[in-house]
Amino acid sequence: MWHITKREIYDNLNSLRFALTTILLLALMLTNAVVHIREHPAQTQAYHDATAEAVKKLEARSNNLYRLATEGPGYLYKAHSPLRFCAEGDEAFLATYARGENYFRDIANVRPLWRLTYPQETPNIYNIRPNFTTLDWAFIVGYVLSFVAILFTFDSISGEQERGTLRLILANPIPRHIILVGKFLGTFISINIPLTLAVLMNLLLISSSDAVQLNAEAWRRLGILFVIIILYTCLFIALGLLVSAAVRESGVSLVVLLLIWVSFVVFMPNTLASIGSRTSVPMAYIEFWSEGIRLGDEVREGYQDKYGDSQSTPPVHVIAEYLTVDAGENERFTEKYLNQQITQGKRARAITRISPAAIVQHLFESFAGTGLERHLQFIENAKRYAREYRDFVIDTDRADPMSLHAIGVPEGMSQKPVSTEAIPKFKDTLSLNRDFNAAVMDLFLLVLFLVVLLVGAFLAFVRVDV
């Protein structure tokens, strides 16, 4: 078996495709590293500046519990992933922050309470540049590496059959599956030489630059990503061997493989996503907007009906109750809209899992800390923090015996100053465990694809007539 593997590797090392692949992968990975080193510091800096600014604003309000209760914690920013060079995901489209503010006009001379909202504008709306895909790892692996794997395997069996060398090999007393494993290993190693080289160069460049700091967890994530790359490469090698064994001419084998590649890697993820997104369409933005206003009016009218006209001022507790209900209703409605959007996004992604390229894209996003899963985690963090913040205000107010405990009414709240340290600060964190749980399904599917293709390749090769 080693003999076959060795022979295969020698064959490949001397070939044009090996040279071209090495150049291509190296160039791509180095570009990726250079771009990341150039762009990452500014992005991280922007995140830190924005967070510091938000904390400063929050602390400026800290002397007054009433202001803390009505104006809220301010902007909550999504932490910047240091592994963005692995998968850009749809970071360009997703919001980088959530708002914990009140921006509504005064109602009956009282300011409404803050609520958690999510920006709805698309950051991409002024983008008039041509369509680009970022040259991240996900692209280099998903598109380029799979393409290369096809070019390495399309003639590995059909080519030998054409040249007649397959007869020679099979004439030896070696079982066929050993030959197949030998070929598989040979191709695998020959693709992995330039790949590993390129990945190492990329990481060397990135980790040696002062601009990017990778901690232990980032390296663990990179390790997982490398395993995924290997699985994905194996998958395409298996596919190549399968087709190459099933078809007699290498020309035909190449055409078949290219067509499979084009359909599964280029077209399916996008076409299926747009079909999937049709299955659950959220309400239109205009509708969301007017419905939100209607809901606010409804709550106000309900309270006016209950507690008399606006001429006489209702007791502070009634106002406080109204304000809490108003903010709560609004926040629930905003969340409902967000959930509708998320459901659509998930549906669109779920259906694309037929394509291994899409699976790898999802996996890369999950482990690089970008994309949808990451965003969901951020939203979860923001919601948890919002609860914490509200509880903090209520508890601080309760601790003061002088207070009337009417949250949101200036004269009904504790007048004591609050210490800046005691106010909870928002911290956006990432958990590898959670990412792993989210990615298990994709990992399983990837392995399943690989196993099916390997079995297919084995069956096809066993039945080859020489």
Next chain:
Amino acid sequence: MLKTLIRRELLNNLMTFRFAAVLLITLLLVVANTAVLIQDYEQRLESYNAAVKKHDAEIRKAKTYSTMFLYLDRPPNPLSIFNVGLDKRLGNAVSVWNGHVPMLWNTYMHGTNNPFIAFSSSIDIVFIFKIVLSLMGLIFAYDAIAGERERGTLRLVLAQPIRRGQILLAKYISAMTCLLVPLILSLLLALLLLIRSIPLSSADFLRIGGIVFASFAYLSLFYLIGLLISVATRRTGTALMLTMFIWGFLILIYPNLIRAAVNPGGDIQARIKTAENQIQQILDEYKRERQKFLENEGIAGETSEFSKALELYSEVYVNPETLYSYIENVSLISDIRPEFEHFVPVAKEYFEFVEPLIIRAADKSWGIQKQAFDDIFVQQAKIDGMLLKLSPVGIYDAATQAWVGTDLRGLRDFFQAGRRYRKVVIDHLYAKGAFGSRQWFSADKGTVDWSTLPQFTFERNDMETNAKRALPDLFLLLIYNLVLFMAIVLIFTKSEV
């Protein structure tokens, strides 16, 4: 002799597996995606119609002139199915008023706009052609000469009394005839699906004709690239690897490499800051003149009786993100209390003086905003576009976008129409004497009759404009074709067998 050669090549090409496979996959991809795209278009059209209806109802609700807000909605382009360009990405609704000049920067989306599904780029028919046609062209070409050389049949052919150029021509003509079959067939199927649900005008059919022509030139260019490699190499294996890697580079890598190489130049924030200051100056000047008027009349001060009477507030500020200037000088009251009745003549004079001032200030700040937009966004897009034109993919994309009108110029037409409309509305208001009328700020003596307000209509450009915009790119494609063909003939005539 040429005829015999062509016939032989044609048969060779048509009876192959690759032809059948390519035909099948092209038809499949185009039909499946067209069905998806048509649904998508219909959804966008629905959301457009809903937005128009809503905005129409909104304007009718306004009782006074000063509380009217006009919104313009951009209809989706039915030909965006062929090349979506910027049609889906950029905002499709914009407000227009005497203090607001509609512009690309101030748009928003009227329909569903979910960032969580933005990850999938929409596949249009040109995108399919970009990938499939180029692959097809190369697959048909890589062994055209190298294969014959390997098999030894080239010697036989060359032994005949034919010129070498003719052999190439025969190969070219027959391969292109074959390759046109999937192109034309899939387009016909797409059209069949299309006209069942979307009405197309005769100009649209001519535009589609333009797309077919561009696709043909693109396909031919890739065939010639393959042929060049085939002529220059001795073995099919080498030719194949070279063509495949060149394909990968041109289609997958080059367009994306540009973004990595070209950084958005200059300090955007600084540029925005300068423009912001300039706009602020215009607004300050407006405020000064307004103040002068109020002082002359002896009614200055935000807390004066006059301001109270009209519940007048005036806010002037610039949005740093879009450099949008807001001049709000709205009085929302609909009834004037009897004790303030004596202010009405002054108020009429005031608005008659101030509103034209606002119009001028908005016009001026639009000029600055446009310059900044050009410097920050358009410049960058132009550089990208130019670099992309080094690759056939970029030219093909630009040419087809120009044909269907989903490029930047096509979208800017909409905003131009919006600005024209703003002028028409302002003229209409002048003609009706609206600025100096009681109905500007009060509805107690009858509300405004909106039925005479001119309506906004947006017609896409005529075909000639599209053709004119697409022509340079088409020309470039043809030149590339010609140069390549000459290079091939040159190499082939000098090569040994």
